[in-house]
Amino acid sequence: MALFQSVFAMLYQFGDTFAFLVISCAGLAVIFGMMGVINLAHGEFIMCGAYVTASAARGGLPLPLAILTGALVAGAVGMVVERLVIRHLYQRPLDSIIATWGISLIATQGVLIVLGSTMQGIGTPLGSIDVGGRSYSLYRLVLMACALGLLGGLYLLFYHSRFGVIARATIQKPQMAYALGVNTGRMYGLTFGLGAALAGLAGGLYAPTMTMVPTMGATFIVESFVTVVVGGADIFVGAAPAAAILALIKAGLTAWYGQLFGQIGLLVTVILVIRILPGGLSGWLKGTTR
Amino acid sequence: MTISKTSSGSRARTFLTRLEGPQTMGRGPAFWIAVTVAAAAAAAYPLIADAWTVGNAAYFLIWTFMAMGLSVIWGYAGVLSFGQTAFFGLAGYAYGVITLNLGAAYGLTILALVLAVVIGGLFALVIGYFMFYGRIQGVFIGIVTLSVTLVLETFMAQTAGPQWRIGEARLNGFNGMSGMPPLTLPWFGGDIVLYPGPSLYYLLLGLVVVSYLGLRIMLNSRFGNVLVAIRENPHRVAMLGYDVRLYQTLAFAIGGAFAALSGALYTAWGQYITPSSMGLTSAALPIVWVAVGGRRDITATLIGTIIVLAGFQMLTIYGSQYALIVMGGLLLVTVLVAPQGLVVGAMTLLGRIFRRGKS
Amino acid sequence: MTRNRPTLAGLMAGAAMALVAGAPAFAQEGPIRIGVLEDQSGDFAAATMVKVHAIELAAKEINDAGGIDGRPVELVVYDTQSDNRRYQEFMRRVLQSDKVDVVFAGFSSASREAYRPIVNQFDGLAFYNNQYEGGVCDNNMIVTGAVPEQQFSTLIPWMMEEYGPNVYTLAADYNFGQISAEWVRQIVEENGGTMVGEEFIPLGVSQFGQTIQNIQATEADFVVTLLVGAAQASYYEQASSASVGLPMASSVNVGQGYEHKRFTPPSLANMFVTTNYIEEIDTPASKDFVERFHAMFPDEPYINQEAANSYIAMNLYKQMVERAGTTDHDAIRAVLAEGDVCFDGPSGNVCLDPKSQHMSHTIYLAKVNDDHSISFPKVWEDIKPYWLGEAGCDLTKNDPSAQYTPSSPPPAQ
The missing domain is CATH 3.40.50.2300 (Response regulator)
Structure with missing residues (x-):
């Protein structure tokens, strides 16, 4: 029983961290991994999703629908941002860093001015379960399931749907796709919008468990970048194993050496991975380097 | 400061010739007259301004070194470092630790300043070696450097306990290290303590002028030309027989040393250094200054940095909460409308008008 | 959600207040200028906006009652954006350029440590109105927040x-x-x-x-x-x-960031906090304070301990200046050294301790109930900030301008 208890505890911790990494990095993986745009406003799309979700939920919408609304709104905002700003910067990836940072500043401070410095939370649903004398939040288990569902859904979308094939073609060889009659501008917009919507989804999913403040996106951003970078360009080959490995490292270090080493370990890992595997895990797994 | 184009035999002349060249904007008597006037105006500034304004101007000058260093790395060598604050913070702490242990007598603070810059520069050299010899490229440089500065921040933030001390100096965690002496010059009849005021201002102004002219010479020399060539086409440069990694590493170390100079001066200025000076927000600031001014020119970077620093401070004083929004908007406008940087745009425009007037 | 008030408005309100209320009644000496450096944007804004409002309320009340020693109070407010560098810039500005008589500044301990060398350099006087980890032994600082x-x-x-x-x-x-x-x-x-x-x-x-x-x-x-x-x-x-x-x-929650108002019940249920003030305190003085506060700032989300401390600090400063007959810092310290600078305010009676220049408090034990309402199972009156004085900090004798901790106490005399 004690063994089962500690095994479950470890699995739960691992799954919890894994889910956090996967969910928070999915949007970034699409935008950075596929489009090559470093989106420093990733955290603000997450915040947008969380705020919309919380408002919708308090307005009486059931939580799953509220989360969906949050994701859709964030996606719509993302498409507008792409049209107005990002579209002009595809040839200048370093400039897109500055532009998205500018957007992030405006969003954070704008929300602070308009909506105030905090927003009331909505509370975590579903309660807890008891395993071997310790209690665990059920909602966290739902989040783990969501993470797996998200990976599966994205895989289907990008590899087994017409949209996915065209999106990948557009991003890999834009001129060729354009010559073949693809409306590349629209595809870029949709892909960026998808990335923003995934960020919004992350915000919606974590909104019930977190403090709602305009700067809440910042707590996601380091972890998501680390995961995407360790994963490398191909999000499906890379991001899932990257999240798994990082979750193992982080959960392990946190369990045995405390939160400080969990934080630092994550950052050191990314430095080492970039040094040893410049193409990230996916580059290595596919036997190629950039 | 007129410089003849015909190369005479003297080394010094060749050296000075490099004050202007293809890698820096501005040439000819008109430009140098403008520079001289600007320097003279800056030197006369304390005569007309009150004590606070002068001390505040000195504070702005402190940051220009980090900006110029980033301009070398990012604008000239084409490598975006997101972690200049790592060298800034390390040097700041180094200055604090050294001065708290050695004291301020005999000009030891100056020694501490030099040592801090050396430490920061060496750290940049090591990180640069690690990255460039590991063939890390592009945006990944940004992510590695950012990770380095965040690791330092996270680590320093928890060093509040009494066990974290180096000699007399307590690191003091997130609250920051304080109590170190300001820069102190040994002088006959008593040391001169450089509190923020005219004397510190003149020291910094001198340092800025020397750094600026020195960097111009460096950038127009063979070294600078190779850096720009690497930015434009690393493969071709490698084919021509240059060791690209070595040049990038050296440029990175130079940029790091300049960031370290800013860090040590900042610590001496405020007698205070904190881990948050290595955090995400602080790390992004130098990039903003350099981008808004114009990263590909050292003059534009210098002017841009001072304008942005002063502008944002004014915004904070008078625009209050809206300061950050205006700041974000400014970044967007710069990137979308004047991607070369606002100062570079303005300078190009001026140059065009000037030439038209001549012809 | 309530909206935050821009500083500019606050600044002008303060200035206007001084002008309107002051015109006929005041002596010719000119206003007493008070610098206010608080975070009105950035991470800490949620807990600190209310401090600025508390100071504005106190300034209005003082001016309405004839000012300090017949002189009106004028506020010089800057938004420090939760950024230590802004504290360094603006502390120099208020002391050197605005030439204020006293400064009310700082939320995080890091911000206090950032500005303290500057206050020392210019021999200014700063009130730090926050609950914190304790240990600051500095002649130029007066601390009204509670300590461990x-x-x-x-x-x-x-x-x-x-x-x-x-x-x-x-x-x-x-x-x-x-x-x-x-x-x-x-x-x-x-x-x-x-x-x-x-x-x-x-x-x-x-x-x-x-x-x-x-x-x-x-x-x-x-x-x-x-x-x-x-x-x-x-x-x-x-x-x-x-x-x-x-x-x-x-010791930090509820009293500072009003988590019981922001989070959904019952996540904070069964939380016990010792605080020197929160708006739920059920005394006549507290109720009156809340009423006056809301009359001036109807949208205030919460009046926390820091707001009360800032308000108290203004009144303590008024008392000390009036007793000293001047805003001169040495004269103020001489008054403080007498050991009877007390104020009966919203949180009960408080007194400044001359040795450490910290403040005694009535400590309320606040319990968060299941529905996030507050009850007070216990109240301790007149709890003194004893540690610094016992450890050897005595600002009436010497000024080390240092921060001590239990593991690195003041050097033995």
Whole structure:
């Protein structure tokens, strides 16, 4: 029983961290991994999703629908941002860093001015379960399931749907796709919008468990970048194993050496991975380097 | 400061010739007259301004070194470092630790300043070696450097306990290290303590002028030309027989040393250094200054940095909460409308008008 | 949600107040200028906006009643954006350029340490109106916030008596958390209890799965939560959804960031906080204060301990200037050294301690109920900031301008 208890505890911790990494990095993986745009406003799309979700939920919408609304709104905002700003910067990836940072500043401070410095939370649903004398939040288990569902859904979308094939073609060889009659501008917009919507989804999913403040996106951003970078360009080959490995490292270090080493370990890992595997895990797994 | 184009035999002349060249904007008597006037105006500034304004101007000058260093790395060598604050913070702490242990007598603070810059520069050299010899490229440089500065921040933030001390100096965690002496010059009849005021201002102004002219010479020399060539086409440069990694590493170390100079001066200025000076927000600031001014020119970077620093401070004083929004908007406008940087745009425009007037 | 008020408006309101109210009644000496450096944007804005309002309220009341010693009060307000550098810039500005007579400044301890060398350099006088980790022994600083010995020497023994001797501490991994945890450890040991766990969380961490398990693995009777910042506040929601179910004790929550108002019940239920003021306190003086506050700032989300401290500090300053007959700092310190600078304000009677220039407090034990309403099971009156004085800090004799901690106390005299 004690063994089962500690095994479950470890699995739960691992799954919890894994889910956090996967969910928070999915949007970034699409935008950075596929489009090559470093989106420093990733955290603000997450915040947008969380705020919309919380408002919708308090307005009486059931939580799953509220989360969906949050994701859709964030996606719509993302498409507008792409049209107005990002579209002009595809040839200048370093400039897109500055532009998205500018957007992030405006969003954070704008929300602070308009909506105030905090927003009331909505509370975590579903309660807890008891395993071997310790209690665990059920909602966290739902989040783990969501993470797996998200990976599966994205895989289907990008590899087994017409949209996915065209999106990948557009991003890999834009001129060729354009010559073949693809409306590349629209595809870029949709892909960026998808990335923003995934960020919004992350915000919606974590909104019930977190403090709602305009700067809440910042707590996601380091972890998501680390995961995407360790994963490398191909999000499906890379991001899932990257999240798994990082979750193992982080959960392990946190369990045995405390939160400080969990934080630092994550950052050191990314430095080492970039040094040893410049193409990230996916580059290595596919036997190629950039 | 007129410089003849015909190369005479003297080394010094060749050296000075490099004050202007293809890698820096501005040439000819008109430009140098403008520079001289600007320097003279800056030197006369304390005569007309009150004590606070002068001390505040000195504070702005402190940051220009980090900006110029980033301009070398990012604008000239084409490598975006997101972690200049790592060298800034390390040097700041180094200055604090050294001065708290050695004291301020005999000009030891100056020694501490030099040592801090050396430490920061060496750290940049090591990180640069690690990255460039590991063939890390592009945006990944940004992510590695950012990770380095965040690791330092996270680590320093928890060093509040009494066990974290180096000699007399307590690191003091997130609250920051304080109590170190300001820069102190040994002088006959008593040391001169450089509190923020005219004397510190003149020291910094001198340092800025020397750094600026020195960097111009460096950038127009063979070294600078190779850096720009690497930015434009690393493969071709490698084919021509240059060791690209070595040049990038050296440029990175130079940029790091300049960031370290800013860090040590900042610590001496405020007698205070904190881990948050290595955090995400602080790390992004130098990039903003350099981008808004114009990263590909050292003059534009210098002017841009001072304008942005002063502008944002004014915004904070008078625009209050809206300061950050205006700041974000400014970044967007710069990137979308004047991607070369606002100062570079303005300078190009001026140059065009000037030439038209001549012809 | 209420909207935040731009500083500019506050500034102008302050200036206008001084002008309108002041015109006929005041003497010719000119106004007393008070610098206010608080974070009105950035991470800390939620807890600090109200401090500015409290100072504005106090300034209005003082001006309406004829000013300080016949001179009107004029506020010089800057937004420090939760950024230490802004404190350095603006502290120099208010002291050198605006030439204020006194400064009210700072939320985080880091910001205080950032501006303190500058106050010392110009020999200014600054009020730090925040609850903090204690230990600042500096002639140029007057601290009105509560310190650990006031909050923990009351809270911890009471909790141990009520719930049991096994204590788990969860603290933010920086100066405030580490020093507070040290106090908790010491007081638990003195009272014959056991520390069953102690964990430090880096600032900015928002995921607490492992921590929650660690707590559940021990036989803790209650958890001391010394968590700071919006990210770390996520702990309560996560602990509640995992049904940790242990009583919590804290010195920072509720009284500062009004978490019980912001979070959904019952995530903070069974939290016990020692605070020197919160708006729920049910005394006539407190009710009157809240009423006056809301008359001037109807949208104020919450009046926290820092707001009360800022308000009290204004009135203490008024009293000291009037007794000294001047705004000269040495004269003010001489008044303070007499040891009877007291004020009967919204939080009860408080007095300044001449040795440490800290303030005595009435400490209220606030309990968060299941529906996040507040009750007060216990009140301790006149709790003194004794530690610095006992450890050897005596500002009436010398001024070390240092911050001490229990593990690095003042050098023996």
